[in-house]
Amino acid sequence: MGKMLIRNVEVLSFEGRKPIFSxxxxxxxEGNQISSIEPTSPILQEDCQVIEASGMLAVPGMLNTxxxxxxxxxxxxxxxxxxxxxxxxxxxxxxANLTPKDVYWGAMLGLAEMIAAGITCVADHYFEMDWVAKxxxxxxxxxxxxxxxxxxxxxxxxxxxxxxxxxxxxKADGRITTWLAPHSPYLCDPDFLVRCAQETARLGIGNxxxxxxxxxxxxxSLELYGKTPIQMLADTGILDQxxxxxxxxxxxxxxxxxxxxxxxxxxQAPKTYLAxxxxxxxxxxxLDKGLAVGLATDGVVSSCTLDLFEQMRLTxxxxxNKAMDAEVLPVNTVLDLAFQGGARVLRQPRLGNLKAGNxxxxxxxxxxxxxxxxxxxxxANLIYSLDARDVDTVIxxxxxxxxxxxxxxLDLDEIYREVNSRLPRLLNKDLSRKIADYPG
Amino acid sequence: MGKMLIRNVEVLSFEGRKPIFSxxxxxxxEGNQISSIEPTSPILQEDCQVIEASGMLAVPGMLNTxxxxxxxxxxxxxxxxxxxxxxxxxxxxxxANLTPKDVYWGAMLGLAEMIAAGITCVADHYFEMDWVAKxxxxxxxxxxxxxxxxxxxxxxxxxxxxxxxxxxxxKADGRITTWLAPHSPYLCDPDFLVRCAQETARLGIGNxxxxxxxxxxxxxSLELYGKTPIQMLADTGILDQxxxxxxxxxxxxxxxxxxxxxxxxxxQAPKTYLAxxxxxxxxxxxLDKGLAVGLATDGVVSSCTLDLFEQMRLTxxxxxNKAMDAEVLPVNTVLDLAFQGGARVLRQPRLGNLKAGNxxxxxxxxxxxxxxxxxxxxxANLIYSLDARDVDTVIxxxxxxxxxxxxxxLDLDEIYREVNSRLPRLLNKDLSRKIADYPG
Numbered sequence: 101m102g103k104m105l106i107r108n109v110e111v112l113s114f115e116g117r118k119p120i121f122s123x124x125x126x127x128x129x130e131g132n133q134i135s136s137i138e139p140t141s142p143i144l145q146e147d148c149q150v151i152e153a154s155g156m157l158a159v160p161g162m163l164n165t166x167x168x169x170x171x172x173x174x175x176x177x178x179x180x181x182x183x184x185x186x187x188x189x190x191x192x193x194x195x196a197n198l199t200p201k202d203v204y205w206g207a208m209l210g211l212a213e214m215i216a217a218g219i220t221c222v223a224d225h226y227f228e229m230d231w232v233a234k235x236x237x238x239x240x241x242x243x244x245x246x247x248x249x250x251x252x253x254x255x256x257x258x259x260x261x262x263x264x265x266x267x268x269x270x271k272a273d274g275r276i277t278t279w280l281a282p283h284s285p286y287l288c289d290p291d292f293l294v295r296c297a298q299e300t301a302r303l304g305i306g307n308x309x310x311x312x313x314x315x316x317x318x319x320x321s322l323e324l325y326g327k328t329p330i331q332m333l334a335d336t337g338i339l340d341q342x343x344x345x346x347x348x349x350x351x352x353x354x355x356x357x358x359x360x361x362x363x364x365x366x367x368q369a370p371k372t373y374l375a376x377x378x379x380x381x382x383x384x385x386x387l388d389k390g391l392a393v394g395l396a397t398d399g400v401v402s403s404c405t406l407d408l409f410e411q412m413r414l415t416x417x418x419x420x421n422k423a424m425d426a427e428v429l430p431v432n433t434v435l436d437l438a439f440q441g442g443a444r445v446l447r448q449p450r451l452g453n454l455k456a457g458n459x460x461x462x463x464x465x466x467x468x469x470x471x472x473x474x475x476x477x478x479x480a481n482l483i484y485s486l487d488a489r490d491v492d493t494v495i496x497x498x499x500x501x502x503x504x505x506x507x508x509x510l511d512l513d514e515i516y517r518e519v520n521s522r523l524p525r526l527l528n529k530d531l532s533r534k535i536a537d538y539p540g
Numbered sequence: 541m542g543k544m545l546i547r548n549v550e551v552l553s554f555e556g557r558k559p560i561f562s563x564x565x566x567x568x569x570e571g572n573q574i575s576s577i578e579p580t581s582p583i584l585q586e587d588c589q590v591i592e593a594s595g596m597l598a599v600p601g602m603l604n605t606x607x608x609x610x611x612x613x614x615x616x617x618x619x620x621x622x623x624x625x626x627x628x629x630x631x632x633x634x635x636a637n638l639t640p641k642d643v644y645w646g647a648m649l650g651l652a653e654m655i656a657a658g659i660t661c662v663a664d665h666y667f668e669m670d671w672v673a674k675x676x677x678x679x680x681x682x683x684x685x686x687x688x689x690x691x692x693x694x695x696x697x698x699x700x701x702x703x704x705x706x707x708x709x710x711k712a713d714g715r716i717t718t719w720l721a722p723h724s725p726y727l728c729d730p731d732f733l734v735r736c737a738q739e740t741a742r743l744g745i746g747n748x749x750x751x752x753x754x755x756x757x758x759x760x761s762l763e764l765y766g767k768t769p770i771q772m773l774a775d776t777g778i779l780d781q782x783x784x785x786x787x788x789x790x791x792x793x794x795x796x797x798x799x800x801x802x803x804x805x806x807x808q809a810p811k812t813y814l815a816x817x818x819x820x821x822x823x824x825x826x827l828d829k830g831l832a833v834g835l836a837t838d839g840v841v842s843s844c845t846l847d848l849f850e851q852m853r854l855t856x857x858x859x860x861n862k863a864m865d866a867e868v869l870p871v872n873t874v875l876d877l878a879f880q881g882g883a884r885v886l887r888q889p890r891l892g893n894l895k896a897g898n899x900x901x902x903x904x905x906x907x908x909x910x911x912x913x914x915x916x917x918x919x920a921n922l923i924y925s926l927d928a929r930d931v932d933t934v935i936x937x938x939x940x941x942x943x944x945x946x947x948x949x950l951d952l953d954e955i956y957r958e959v960n961s962r963l964p965r966l967l968n969k970d971l972s973r974k975i976a977d978y979p980g
Contacts, residue, residue, distance in 0.1 A: 175913070176920035180870040213910035374857035375924070377866040404924035405911050417814035418858075426817040430620040470653035470952065471845050471928075473615070474959050476967065480616035484815070484844035488911075489929035512910065519914050527916065 102149065104129040104498065106462065108140045109153035112160070112435070112482070113454045119435040121478045127158055129460040132273075132498035136456050149500075151493065153464055157482070160452050161220025161461030161496060162408045163442025166308070166346040166367035168226045168248075168399030170198070170206030172213065173519060173526055175400045183314060183376055187538030189531060191401050195227070196533045197526045203228040205518040207235035210406055212510045214397075215241065217407045217488035218463035220496040223344055223367070223396075223446055225281045225308050229264050237272040240501040240509045242461070244344075244446055246281025246308040250536050251292035258292070262299055269305075275497055277305075282338075284310035285329040286317055287536055290336055297337030306342030306363070306447075309333070312355070313347040314378050316540050330355035339364060342447060346396065349373065349381045360389050365445025369398035370414040376402055380422050383415070383429065387437075394445035395438050409487040412438040416483055431479035438483075464493035542589065544569040544938065546902065548580045549593035552600070552875070552922070553894045559875040561918045567598055569900040572713075572938035576896050589940075591933065593904055597922070600892050601660025601901030601936060602848045603882025606748070606786040606807035608666045608688075608839030610638070610646030612653065613959060613966055615840045623754060623816055627978030629971060631841050635667070636973045637966045643668040645958040647675035652950045653846045654837075655679065657928035658903035660936040663784055663807070663836075663886055665721045665748050669704050677712040680941040680949045682901070684784075684886055686721025686748040690976050691732035698732070702739055709745075715937055717745075719784075724750040725769040726757055727976055730776050737777030746782030746803070746887070749773070752795070753787040754818050756980050770795035779804060782887060786836065789813065789821045800829050805885025809838035810854040816842055820862045823855070823869065827877075834885035835878050849927040852878040856923055871919035878923075904933035 106127040113120050128136045128145070144150065171191070178190030198206075203226065214222060221242035224232055229247040236243040245268065247261035258280075265278040280303075282288040282296045288309075300307050311329040312318060321329045330351050333339050342363040351359065359366075366386060373380055386393050395415060397406040416434045420426050429437075443452025450459045465486055467475065472485045494502035501509045546567040553560050568576045568585070584590065611631070618630030638646075643666065654662060661682035664672055669687040676683040685708065687701035698720075705718040720743075722728040722736045728749075740747050751769040752758060761769045770791050773779050782803040791799065799806075806826060813820055826833050835855060837846040852874060859869045869877075883892025890899045905926055907915065912925045934942035941949050 172910075173914070174916065176915075176917045176924060179917055179920035179924065180867050182866045186866075209910055209913065216910060371857065374861040375866065377860045377864045377868070379861065379864065400925075404920070407911065414857075417811065417854075418861075420817045421814040421819065421858075424817050424819065426622045426626075426815065427620050428817070468956075470612075470649055470656060470955070471847065473649065473956055474613070474963055475616075476614065476963070477616045477619055480619035480844070484616060484619065485840075487929075515910070516908075516913055523914055523916070 101131040102498065103145065103147060104149045104151065105145060106151045106153050106158060106464065109464065110157045111137055111454055112157060113137070114436060114440055117436045117440070119432055119479055127454065127462065129495065129498050132460055134454060134456055134458050134460050137454060155467060156464045156492060157467055158454060159463050159465060160439045160454050161463055161494065162218050162439065163394060163446050163448065163451060164214065164219050164222040164397050164406070164408055165344060165365060165394035165442050165445040166369065166396035166398060167222050167224050167406065169210035169222060169224045169232065169406070170203045170226055171399035171401050172210040172406070173202060173206040173522070176404055177401055177527070183378065184538060184540045186376060186402065188534065192534035192536050192538065193529045193531050194526065195535045197528065198227065200228040200231045202522055202526060204231035204235055205515060205522065207232040208510060208515045209519050211235055211239040211241060212507055212512060212515060213406045215239065215494050215502045215507065216491060217409065218491045218494060219406065219408055220461040220494060221446065221448065221451060223308055230267070233268045233271065233276055236276055238509060240499055241496050242275040244277045244279055244308070246279045248281045248283050250283050251288040252536065255295065258295065265303060265305060273497065279306045279308050281308045285321060285332045286539055290325070290332065293332065293336035293338055297341055300341040306344070307338050308344040309338065310346045311348055312350045314540065315350050318350045320539065328352055328355055330358055334358045344445060349379055356385065356389050359391055363447070365392040365394055367394055367396035367445060368415060369396040369403055369411055370418050371404070371411055372398040372402040374414070374418065375404070380418055383419050384423065387433070392441065392444035393437055394442035407488045408438065413483055431477070431483055434483050435479055460495055460498040462495040463491055465490040466492045541571040542938065543585065543587060544589045544591065545585060546591045546593050546598060546904065549904065550597045551577055551894055552597060553577070554876065554880055557876045557880065559872055559919055567894065567902065569935065569938050572900055574894060574896055574898050574900050577894060595907060596904045596932060597907055598894060599658070599903050599905060600879045600894050601903050601934065602658050602879065603834060603886050603888065603891060604654065604659045604662040604837050604846070604848055605784060605805060605834035605882050605885040606809065606836035606838060607662050607664050607846065609650035609662060609664050609672065609846070610643045610666055611839035611841050612650040612846070613642060613646040613962070616844055617841055617967070623818065624978055624980045626816060626842065628974065632974035632976050632978065633969045633971050634966065635975045637968065638667065640668040640671045642962055642966060644671035644675055645955060645962065647672040648950060648955045649959050650846055651675055651679040651681060652947055652952060652955060655681065655934050655942045655947065656931060657847045657849065658931045658934060659846065659848055660901040660934065661886060661888065661891060663748055673708045673711065673716055676716055678949060680939055681936050682715040684717045684719055684748070686719045688721045688723050690723050691728040692976065695735065698735065705743060705745060713937065719746045719748050721748045725761060725772045726979055730772065733772065733776035733778055737781055740781040746784065747778050748784040749778065750786040751788055752790045754980065755790050758790045760979060768792055768795055770798055774798045784885060789819055796825065796829050799831055803887070805832040805834060807834055807836035807885060808855060809836040809843055809851055810858050811844070811851055812838040812842040814854070814858065815844070820858055823859050824863065827873070832881065832884035833877055834882035847928045848878065853923055871917070871923055874923050875919055900935055900938040902935040903931055905930040906932045
């Protein structure tokens with residue numbers, strides 16, 4: 101069993117929900133877990149890979165609670181468009197061009213981006229997910245993978261996504277888990293959702309789904325079904341299973357009560373909400389209810405980057421302004437949400453915190469740019485000044501996958517070559533050929 | 541006269557307000573100006589410093605229209621506080637500790653940060669400005685410098701700031717210009733503002749001032765004087781001179797009419813507005829009126845970074861969400877505002893655009909991170925995916941000042957050492973000793 105020692109490092113860990121910064125620590129990894137974090141010892145262990153980390157800050161690998169990773173193939177393909185056009189004139193027609201191999205190379209590019217930004221685990225919601233699974237296996241990260249499905253594709257397609265779940269559950273040394281991924285209550289009819297709920301119950305897994313993203317979706321759901329999207333998830337049994345709900349910006353108070361006390365996590369990607377002018381969630385209310393909230397990148401056709409440092413900063417900044425109160429979401433709450441929140445949403449109790457016994461997903465941040473000096477308030481510096489560019493080293497499941505700006509599991513030149521060679525075909529858009537119709 | 545050739549580079553320039561991206565260009569600098577931008581020639585000129593820039597994007601050096609650069613000494617010293625506490629319990633007491641040498645080292649750190657982020661010109665509004673001027677001279681950048689003054693300090697202090705204006709006007713090979721900097725209508729009484737207007741008229745310069753930052757300031761001004769802060773600036777003659785108005789989030793429609801057609805520029809720093817929960821300006825309205833609007837970093841006790849790429853992105857994102865319309869501030873408008881807008885606000889017609897005859901302030905951006913690939917929409921990529929970390933090379937006034945992540949005019953180790961050695965004294969806060977009282 102390999103040993104790795106991160107020597108003389110500052111460590112961010114959490115006691116309960118409270119972040120603690122401890123300087124001068126030795127973080128020892130044995131196999132795929134953290135075995136100890138103790139004040140730096142002058143005596144070096146033998147048989148141990150040593151990473152000298154003086155001046156660096158160790159933080160937990162970040163957990164991206166909702167993404168469409170291969171969508172990097174279409175990065176910035178549709179700026180300045182509102183939601184209906186975004187779906188029906190940009191992304192759904194573009195996605196009709198995707199082949200399984202496109203998805204693979206998109207996932208490889210997106211994983212390279214996420215690793216460089218300190219993200220070691222992603223809940224991905226996309227298509228041709230065997231190819232995303234293969235890329236995760238290669239990259240050395242963790243993932244919760246769900247093959248997106250719409251009810252108009254029929255139950256045969258749902259079966260195909262169930263086969264994927266069974267094929268990849270626990271693979272890549274346990275780094276991959278698989279769930280179902282019905283797209284949303286607006287593109288999956290109630291019977292289809294009931295079936296998804298039944299299947300996830302049978303399989304002992306959860307659902308990863310979009311819901312209540314815009315005020316318009318709530319209105320439409322009330323018109324069509326006489327219930328909100330969240331009520332629909334409750335009534336179809338989806339909420340009786342573990343769930344990741346992407347976005348959930350417009351729950352009613354009754355919806356919030358329905359979500360409370362369940363195995364539900366809410367994924368927040370404010371960069372998307374700003375770019376697409378969707379409004380913002382009332383997060384202090386969700387947190388007061390005890391709901392699990394984590395950060396997400398969403399896909400880059402709306403959010404333009406796969407970067408949770410940016411989403412963390414935007415979460416804090418936008419919530420203060422929404423509340424018109426700078427005391428809202430103070431730094432300790434933001435750090436808990438960004439690191440431990442992601443682990444709660446993804447139901448990974450051994451991630452999101454650096455402590456003995458937890459899985460060894462560790463990110464080392466340099467703290468030596470002019471923009472992050474001097475360090476007066478460590479928590480505020482981490483949220484508002486440090487960012488993904490400061491990521492120096494990434495360890496996932498006890499293995500080094502990125503160091504000093506260099507990927508150790510991925511070949512960037514090959515990825516760029518593959519992605520760019522596919523681009524002309526991928527961007528050849530035909531509005532009459534799209535994967536679904538957004539009904540907004 | 542030195543010649544520098546940036547070879548085989550992609551260039552962002554503007555035709556009128558429209559951004560144009562041209563690949564395969566040779567950008568030739570002679571002395572301190574751009575002498576030509578032409579398709580790459582196979583024949584190399586002799587006697588010419590050559591920068592091979594294949595794959596890079598050349599953009600104009602960015603203009604920071606409002607900052608308090610030396611405030612980096614107090615970076616993140618007061619997170620999660622509203623405006624009154626921010627002034628009266630954080631920044632005004634901390635600033636009572638500043639010595640001239642502190643200001644110098646703070647400016648050096650802040651200039652290092654800005655250069656690394658592609659900012660080549662800053663309108664700085666602070667204290668002990670001779671020391672900021674010295675640091676700008678050393679760093680090799682441009683600046684419009686104003687020594688902040690409150691009316692409670694008296695006319696003697698105003699005279700001292702006028703002496704500074706005369707001492708440094710046009711210095712550092714013309715890179716430094718100097719203006720007056722009355723703090724604000726809430727901390728300068730009307731007679732004081734009248735005097736500032738008279739002095740700037742006499743000196744042929746402008747005023748750099750805060751105004752209408754919060755709804756509360758407008759209410760207070762109406763209560764005290766029966767007029768808005770902007771009306772106060774008009775009635776005291778300030779607006780008859782060139783002006784930079786920092787923030788200006790709450791102008792009435794009558795205020796906007798007062799500002800129209802004058803030599804007035806408005807500085808926007810949305811990261812501050814979000815962090816301090818101040819609300820947001822209605823920028824499309826300002827732009828419709830033809831007002832000059834530029835980006836600003838403000839000081840890092842509120843904005844935490846001196847980064848105009850971040851402010852550009854936040855401007856676009858927050859304005860879309862404020863309007864609940866993703867079509868607001870489309871990419872071309874954002875780029876014009878970010879680059880040419882800054883030049884308009886700072887009244888620098890030979891900056892903000894890369895074209896023959898303009899001053900040679902040029903920034904080269906790498907475009908080779910996974911997070912900025914593939915490039916589908918160049919304008920959107922520059923705003924939403926590329927950022928300050930992609931800055932490779934910075935040229936100001938025809939001189940290389942930063943290359944490959946290395947500062948050529950500043951010694952970072954010395955700066956960090958000086959700043960950190962001053963920190964314990966600087967952070968020793970005594971609430972009974974502060975430089976001014978915020979009346980909010």
